[in-house]
Amino acid sequence: MLHRDHTLACLALLLTAASGPGIAAWQGVGEARVVSRERDDVVVATTSGATVAVSFVNRDVVRIRMTPAGRPGRDFSYAVADGARATLRAELSESAERIDIRVAGGAHVAVQKRPALSVAVYDAQERLVLSDDAARPMAFDPANGAVEATKQRPAGELYYGFGEVPLPLSRQQQSFAFWNTDAGNYPPGSGPIYQTIPFFIASHAGLSYGVFFDNTWRSHFDMGASDPARYSFGAGGGDLDYYVFTGGRERSPASVLGEYTALTGRGALPPLWALGYQQSRYSYTPQAKVEEIARTFREKKIPADVIYLDIDYMDGYRIFTWSPTNFPDARGMLATLHGEGFHAVTIVDPGVKFDENYPVYRSGREHGVYVRDAAGSELHARVWPGVCAFPDFTDPQARAWWGDLHAKSLDEGVDGFWNDMNEPATFPAEDATAPVTMFDASKTFALDVRHAGDGEPGTHARYHNVFGMQMARATFEGLRKQRPTQRPLVLTRAGYAGIQRYAAVWTGDNIASWEHLALTVPMLTNLSISGVPFVGADVGGFNGTPSAELYTRWLQAAVLTPFLRTHSAIDTEPREPWTWGGDSERINKATIELRYRLLPYLYSLFAQAEADGITPLRPLWFEYPRDPKAALVDDQYLVGKDLLVAPVLQAGSTKRRIYFPVGSSWLDWWDGSRHDGGTSEFVAAPLDRLPLYVRVGAGVPTEPVIQHSGEAKGVALTVVVALGAAGTSRIFQDAGDGYGYRHGESRTIEVAQTAAGVDLTIPRNHGFQRLAAVELVGLEAAPKAVRLDGKIVASLSFDAATRRVRVPLPNEQARRIRIEM
Numbered sequence: 168m169l170h171r172d173h174t175l176a177c178l179a180l181l182l183t184a185a186s187g188p189g190i191a192a193w194q195g196v197g198e199a200r201v202v203s204r205e206r207d208d209v210v211v212a213t214t215s216g217a218t219v220a221v222s223f224v225n226r227d228v229v230r231i232r233m234t235p236a237g238r239p240g241r242d243f244s245y246a247v248a249d250g251a252r253a254t255l256r257a258e259l260s261e262s263a264e265r266i267d268i269r270v271a272g273g274a275h276v277a278v279q280k281r282p283a284l285s286v287a288v289y290d291a292q293e294r295l296v297l298s299d300d301a302a303r304p305m306a307f308d309p310a311n312g313a314v315e316a317t318k319q320r321p322a323g324e325l326y327y328g329f330g331e332v333p334l335p336l337s338r339q340q341q342s343f344a345f346w347n348t349d350a351g352n353y354p355p356g357s358g359p360i361y362q363t364i365p366f367f368i369a370s371h372a373g374l375s376y377g378v379f380f381d382n383t384w385r386s387h388f389d390m391g392a393s394d395p396a397r398y399s400f401g402a403g404g405g406d407l408d409y410y411v412f413t414g415g416r417e418r419s420p421a422s423v424l425g426e427y428t429a430l431t432g433r434g435a436l437p438p439l440w441a442l443g444y445q446q447s448r449y450s451y452t453p454q455a456k457v458e459e460i461a462r463t464f465r466e467k468k469i470p471a472d473v474i475y476l477d478i479d480y481m482d483g484y485r486i487f488t489w490s491p492t493n494f495p496d497a498r499g500m501l502a503t504l505h506g507e508g509f510h511a512v513t514i515v516d517p518g519v520k521f522d523e524n525y526p527v528y529r530s531g532r533e534h535g536v537y538v539r540d541a542a543g544s545e546l547h548a549r550v551w552p553g554v555c556a557f558p559d560f561t562d563p564q565a566r567a568w569w570g571d572l573h574a575k576s577l578d579e580g581v582d583g584f585w586n587d588m589n590e591p592a593t594f595p596a597e598d599a600t601a602p603v604t605m606f607d608a609s610k611t612f613a614l615d616v617r618h619a620g621d622g623e624p625g626t627h628a629r630y631h632n633v634f635g636m637q638m639a640r641a642t643f644e645g646l647r648k649q650r651p652t653q654r655p656l657v658l659t660r661a662g663y664a665g666i667q668r669y670a671a672v673w674t675g676d677n678i679a680s681w682e683h684l685a686l687t688v689p690m691l692t693n694l695s696i697s698g699v700p701f702v703g704a705d706v707g708g709f710n711g712t713p714s715a716e717l718y719t720r721w722l723q724a725a726v727l728t729p730f731l732r733t734h735s736a737i738d739t740e741p742r743e744p745w746t747w748g749g750d751s752e753r754i755n756k757a758t759i760e761l762r763y764r765l766l767p768y769l770y771s772l773f774a775q776a777e778a779d780g781i782t783p784l785r786p787l788w789f790e791y792p793r794d795p796k797a798a799l800v801d802d803q804y805l806v807g808k809d810l811l812v813a814p815v816l817q818a819g820s821t822k823r824r825i826y827f828p829v830g831s832s833w834l835d836w837w838d839g840s841r842h843d844g845g846t847s848e849f850v851a852a853p854l855d856r857l858p859l860y861v862r863v864g865a866g867v868p869t870e871p872v873i874q875h876s877g878e879a880k881g882v883a884l885t886v887v888v889a890l891g892a893a894g895t896s897r898i899f900q901d902a903g904d905g906y907g908y909r910h911g912e913s914r915t916i917e918v919a920q921t922a923a924g925v926d927l928t929i930p931r932n933h934g935f936q937r938l939a940a941v942e943l944v945g946l947e948a949a950p951k952a953v954r955l956d957g958k959i960v961a962s963l964s965f966d967a968a969t970r971r972v973r974v975p976l977p978n979e980q981a982r983r984i985r986i987e988m
Contacts, residue, residue, distance in 0.1 A: 192308045192310045192311070193307070193308050193313075193315075194306060194307055194308070194309060195215065195283050195304045196213050196217050196233060196305040196307070197213040197214035197215035197217070197283060197284065198213060198214045198280060198283060198284060199212075199266065199281065200212045200213055200214050202266055204259070205220070206254075207222055207223070207254040207256045208221065208254070209222070209257060209259055209266070209268050211266065211278060211284060215235075216235075216236075217233055217235045217236075217237060217305075218233070218234050218237055218239065219231065219232070219234075219278075219284060219286070219305070220232045220234070220239060221276050222257070223254055223257050223270050223273065224251075224252060224254060224255075224410065224430060225255065226270045226273025226274065227273055227274055227291065227413045228274075228410060228411070228413070228426050228430065229274055229276055229288055230252075230254075230409070230410050230411075231276075231286060231407075231408075231409055231410075231411070232406055232407070232408045233305050233314065233406060233407035235309065235312070235406075239406065240406075240623075241622070241623055243622075243623065244381055245383065245633045245636060245663055245665065246381050246430075246663060246664040246665040247381070247430055247665070248430065248431060248432035248665065251429060251431070251432070252430070255270050255273075257270050258270065258271070263280075264279065264280055264281065265277060265279055265280060266280065272291055274288060274289060274290055274411075274413045276288055276289075277289065279301070282301075283301070284304060284305070285299035285304055286298070286299050286305075287299065288411045288413065289413075290376075290413040290414070290415075290416075290418060291415070291416060294374070294418075296376045296413050297318050297369075297378070297411060298318065298319050299318060300318060303397065303399070304317075305407060307407070311403070311404070312404040312405070313401060313402065313403050314382075314402055315401030315402075315407070316399060316400060316401065316407055317398070318397060318399070319397055320390075320396055320398045321371050322395070322396075323371060323372075324369055324370070324371040325337040325339050325369070325370045325371070325798055325799075326339055326367045326368070326369050326390050326398075327367060327368045327369075327420075327693055327696060327786065327788065327789075328366050328377075328696055328697045329343075329359065329364060329365070329366070329693060330359055330362040330364035330366075330694050330697045330699075331359065331361065331362050331364075331674050331690050331691075331693070332358065332359050332360075332693065333353055333354070333355050333356065333360065333686050333690055334689065335689055335799075335801050336688075336689040336693065336786055336788070336799060336801035337801075338367065338388075338390050338693075339390055339391055340390065340392050340395060341390050341392055342387070342388060342389040342390065342393065343388060344358055344359070344387040344388075345358075345359050345363040345365055345386045346359075346363070346385045346632065347363055347590040347631065347635060347661045348360055348361065348590055348605060348610065348611070349361075349588065349590050349592035349611075350605050350606075350675060350676070351675070351710065352676060352678055352710055353675070353677070355682055355683075357605065358606075360675060361590060361660045361661045361675045362661065362662050362663075362672065362694070363386070363633075363663050364662070364664045364698070365381075365382070365386050365388070365400070365664065366379040366380075366427055366431075366664055366697055367388075368420050368423050368696060370420070370792055370798065373792055373793035374414070374418040375418055375419055375422075375792060376411065376412060376413055376414055377410075377414070377423040377424070378400075378409055378410070378411055378412070379412070379430070379431070379664065380400050380402070380407075380408070380409045381408045381664070382402040382405045382407070382408060383405070383630060383632045383633050384403045384404040384405050384628060384629055385402065385403045385628070385631075385632070386400065386401065387400065387401055387402070388400045410427075410430065412426040412427055414426065419792060420696065420789045420790075420792055424696055424780055424782070425779055425780045425781060427698055427780070428667070428698045429780060431664055431665040431667070431668075431698055432665050432668035433667065433698075433700075433776060433777050433779075433780045434667040434668065434699065434700040434701055434773075434782075435654065435668070435777055436773050436774055436776075437654060437656060437671070437701060437773060438653070438903065438904040439770060439876045439879065439903035440472045440875070440876045440903070440904075441473070441510075441654075441656045441671070441701075442472075442729070442731075442766055442769050442770060442773070442876065443470065443472025443473060443731075443762075443763070443766070443875060443876045444470055444472060444731050444732075444759050444762060444763075445473035445512075445730075445731060445732035445733070446460060446464070446473065446475065446732070446743065447474070447475030447705075447732055447733065447734040447735075448734065448735050448737075448741075448742060449477040449479070449735065449737045450476070450477035450478060450479030450737060451474070451475075452480060452490075452494075453490075453492070453493035454493060454494045454497070454500050457474060457476070457500060458500060458504075460474060460743065461507050461509050463745065464874075465508075465874065467745055467756070468756070468874060469744050469745065469755070469759055470760060470762070470763045470872065470873060470874050470875060471874075471875065472508070472510060472875045472876050473510045473512055473583070474504060474509050474510075474511055474512075475512045475513075475585060475732070475734070476514065478514055478516070480494055480513060480514075483520065484516075484551040484552035484553075485520045485522070485527065485552060486515050486516060486519065486527065487515070487527055487572050487573075487575060487576060488527075497580075498579045498580060501579060501580030504580075508874060508877050509875070510582035510583065510656075511580065511581055511582050511583075512581070512585050512656065512658070513576060513581050513585065514586075514587050515584050515585065515587075515642070516550065516551065516586075516589070517557050517558060517586075517588060517591055517634075517638055518548075518551065518555030518556075518557060518588065519531055519537075519555055519556050519557065519558070520553060520554075520555055521553070521554040521556055527572065528556060530568070531556060531558060532556070534564065534565075534568050535564075536558050536559060536562060536569075537556040537557060537558060537559060537565075538556070538559045538612070538616055538618065539616070540615075540616055541615040541616065541617065543617070546612065546616055548593040549593060549596075549597070550588060550592065550593055550594055558641075559619050560638045560640070561618045561620050561621055561630050561637055562618075562621070563621060565619075566640065566641035566644065566645075567641075567644075569642070569645060570641050570644050570645020570646070570649070573642065573645045573649060574645075574649050577646070577649050577650060583655070583656030583657065584642050584646070584657055584658070585657075586635070586638050586642055586657065586658065586659040586660065586661075586670070587660050588660070589634060589635035589638045589660060589661045590610075590611060590631075590634070590635055590660070590661045591634050592611060593609075593610060593611055593612065594610075595610065596609065611627075613627065614627050614628040614631075632663050635659055635660065635663070635666075636661070636662045636665065636666050636669070638661075639659040639669040639670040640668075640669045642655075642657045642670075643655050643668075643669040643670065644669075653904055653905065654905065657669055657670040657671065658671045658730075659671070660672075660675050662699075664698070665698075666699060667699045667701070670701075671703070671730050672694065672699050672701065672702050673703050673732065674690055674702075674703075674704040674705070675709075676705075676709045677704055677705055677709050678708045678709070679708030679709075679710065679712055679713040679717065680717075681717060681816065681817060681818050683708055684721050684724060684816055685802065685816040687704040687725070687728075688724070688802055688804055688814070688816075689786075689801040691703065691704060691784055691804075692785060692801075692804050693786075695782040695783070695784035696782060698780065698782065699782065700729060700773060700776040700782040700783055701729050701730055701773075702728065702729055702730055702784060703729060703730025703731055704725065705733070706718070706732065706733040707721050707733055707734075707735060708721070708735075709734055709736050710736050710739070711736075712735075713742075715746075715747035718742070718746075718747070718751075718755070719755055719758075719854060720814065720815050720816070720854075722744070722758050722759070723857040724814030724816065724857075726758050726761055726762045726857065727769070727806045727812055727859075728784060729769070729773070729783050729784055744759060750854075753855075754855045757855070758857065760872045761859075763870070763872055763873055763876075764869045764870060764871070764872060765810075765867070765869060766879065767868035767869065767870055767879075767884055767898060767900075767936070768806075768807070768810070768868050768869070769806070770899065770903075771807075771868065771897065771898050771899040772806070772807045774899035774901075774908075783806060783807055784805075784806065785804065785805040785806075785807075785808075786800070786801070786804060787800045787804070787811075787828050788800070790805055790830075791830050793829075793830075794830065794845075796826060796828070796829075796845075796847075797826070797828040800826055800828075802814075803825065803826065808865075809861060809862045809865035809866075809867055809896065810859065810860070810862070810867065811859070811860040811861075812858070812859055813825040813850075813852075813859075813860070814857060815852045815857075821851065821854065822850060822852050823849070824847055824848065825842075825847070825850055825860075826846075826847045827843065827844050827846050827847070827848070828844055828845070829845040830844050831844050831862050831863060831864070831892075832844055832862075832891060832892065833860035833863065834860060834861050834863060834891075834945045834970075835850075835859075835860055836859040836860060836861055837856065837859070838968065838969055838970065839944050839970025839971060840970070841863070841891070841945060842860065861889045861944065862889060862894075863889045863890070863891040863892045863894075863945065864891065864892035864894030865888070865889050865894055865896055866886045866887070866888045866889075866894075866896035866920065867886065867896070868884050868887075868916075869884065869886070869887055870882050870884055870885070870936065871883075876903065879903065879936060880903075880934075883936060883937045883939035883940075884898070884936050884937065884939060884940075885938075885939060885940040885941070885973070886916075886940075886941050887944055888920060888925055888942065888943055888944065889944050889945055890920070890943055890944060890946065890986075891945055892920065893919075893921055893922065895917055895919040896917070896918045896919075897916065897918075898915065898916040898917075898938075899913065899914075899915050900913060900915070900935040900936060901914075913935075914930040914931070914933070914935060915930070916929050916930070916938060923983075923985060924983060924984050924985040924986055925941060925943070925984040926982065926983055926984075927941075927982055927983070927984070928982075929980075929982075932979055937979060938976060938979055939975065940973055940974060940975045940976055941974045941984060942971050942973050942974070943972045943973075943984075943986065944970060946965065946970050946971070946988075947970065948965075948988070949963075949965035949972070950972060950987055951987045952986075952987040953984065953985070953987070954983075954985040954987070955974065955976070955981055955983070956983055957983075960974055960975075
């Protein structure tokens with residue numbers, strides 16, 4: 168028997184959800200007994216009756232699966248992308264004390280047989296990646312099915328990822344449990360809230376590795392909180408099934424993230440319009456108000472692409488309906504919005520109102536798609552419409568039924584769908600007298616509720632954490648079926664690892680406070696490097712009303728995050744960019760215009776994310792893992808590798824300290840001044856300026872201000888080149904929607920800076936935005952001459968205030984720019 172004192176806090180949460188004997192029932196995995204091969208797996212039977220299987224997804228990614236029952240059951244995962252788990256056959260050697268498993272040119276797994284089986288993973292250079300804590304071997308509880316592993320933790324090892332935990336950037340010496348929860352007004356320091364992404368990237372001495380624990384039960388992690396010499400993870404049921412991403416030869420955060428997203432899938436390139444500014448409120452109603460909001464954006468020339476409709480657009484909160492009173496001509500309203508360059512997104516919750524006169528409810532009942540309680544009856548629980556039934560999204564038939572429901576809304580003119588309340592969230596009983604806490608059991612289904620489990624029926628205790636992801640999947644797949652030539656926009660509050668294949672994610676019901684504004688940076692950067700490229704937080708805070716200053720600073724902080732939306736609760740004051748008028752309106756307008764100037768850059772980053780899994784939003788540490796000062800910076804972020812954003816996060820501040828990471832130099836976006844890597848400086852940050860820097864060596868595509876993304880095709884591109892270092896940047900272009908880019912209907916422009924100047928590689932244009940100019944930034948004085956393909960460019964104007972020279976390109980045959988100082 169093992170005493171598991173180092174995870175008592177997490178296990179207390181675990182045991183709340185899974186009844187059974189307590190800690191004393193834990194059993195170690197035991198000694199290795201028999202080694203065998205099953206297909207490409209090496210399987211070790213142990214004296215406890217458990218088996219441990221080792222396999223290689225590729226030469227640098229190891230999978231370890233401990234099954235307490237002995238023989239593994241179905242090998243199925245909601246997280247792993249189709250076709251991503253093919254394995255390599257490993258070489259096996261065995262001695263009396265040890266088993267060695269390796270693939271040529273790849274990682275190496277060493278299994279110590281006794282006194283208890285323990286596993287160590289080495290990279291291809293035989294550097295230790297991680298190892299079990301021999302004093303606390305893998306263990307399980309035969310009484311309730313819980314499992315756990317403990318790893319040795321080197322001093323100073325840091326951890327990043329884990330989705331959207333509202334905590335500082337690095338997760339070392341923290342502990343938390345994963346159980347998707349409707350966590351309105353979540354306090355800083357609380358555990359994971361709406362998302363379960365049990366994946367982290369570790370960093371130690373400049374080298375990285377990753378671990379993904381693929382288990383949908385309530386899971387827990389202790390990253391050195393109980394004992395700084397070790398970390399542990401486990402769950403209330405299922406197998407101890409985890410992957411180790413060694414990071415290949417580079418051992419960089421990017422190589423680890425690339426391995427993880429190759430396994431769990433990469434977010435598809437969104438439609439261009441989804442990267443524009445988005446306006447929402449709970450709720451814009453009636454129809455005339457929606458039309459007024461859209462009209463005001465255009466009259467004030469504040470760019471915007473999307474307007475959201477929250478739950479009040481519906482008839483009594485019945486999903487896929489319109490209120491006949493407040494939205495008497497929804498189709499006409501949507502046509503008007505489209506005519507003004509807007510797209511419309513409607514909220515759709517999973518609760519289907521229990522109403523015999525409601526066709527959607529009757530259809531679901533007739534198709535047998537609803538979740539059942541432990542007794543086998545249709546589960547009923549209260550949410551916004553009152554008593555509701557809920558589709559079982561772990562049932563393929565339910566997902567197909569759900570997807571088909573979207574056809575009517577699409578035909579009416581709805582462009583995207585917002586999945587909310589899908590943790591799943593329910594309301595406590597009307598006669599409840601006990602206080603309701605954040606993780607209260609009354610806020611979701613009972614643990615014994617039954618799910619189909621895609622062929623392996625099980626309880627809600629097992630499938631709770633994937634409910635929201637599978638709802639998003641059903642929505643996404645339905646849209647792909649109904650509109651196969653258009654890219655879907657699905658936004659979800661809840662999800663599981665791999666959610667990036669189906670949806671964008673926002674951080675739920677935050678608060679209009681400076682504290683929550685500051686939280687958005689570590690929350691969103693960690694969520695992003697957890698494999699989710701399309702992430703954002705409600706600008707201004709959902710609950711409460713921000714001051715003009717707080718809203719302005721929040722909009723600046725969010726303007727280059729992938730998903731940009733203002734949203735607010737029903738009991739708050741108006742929250743549009745013009746609400747405060749005067750200087751606030753002017754500044755907010757300019758901030759949104761900055762977003763649209765940089766849309767070509769953001770779009771290129773999303774194309775990269777689909778290709779290699781490297782997400783647009785990154786903490787400084789991600790690009791500079793060997794810089795110890797960058798490791799804990801959680802009030803700045805990178806957009807790609809070329810833009811550094813340092814938002815103002817404190818009330819009344821008009822300057823702030825900025826750290827420039829070692830390895831690059833940076834130019835101020837606004838005045839072209841240079842800042843060397845490894846330095847920390849106080850910079851001016853008046854209310855009308857976002858501190859923004861471009862990496863020396865980068866080429867960043869920009870476009871003139873447009874009012875919505877549909878106007879992009881009519882304007883030309885300018886590439887801003889930050890002079891002073893060698894580097895190559897790539898600009899991706901396609902139609903902005905559809906899937907032609909997967910069949911060659913796109914182009915990638917390359918901009919390379921060398922010691923000689925700037926070289927352009929511009930493929931043939933097939934109707935894409937023309938590259939019309941190059942702006943050279945970082946000049947301390949006007950150049951004597953600039954030559955374009957050997958010819959002097961006449962009439963150049965040097966802007967001393969911004970240290971820029973604009974070089975117009977007469978056509979796209981231009982290839983070389985040379986500067987004479």
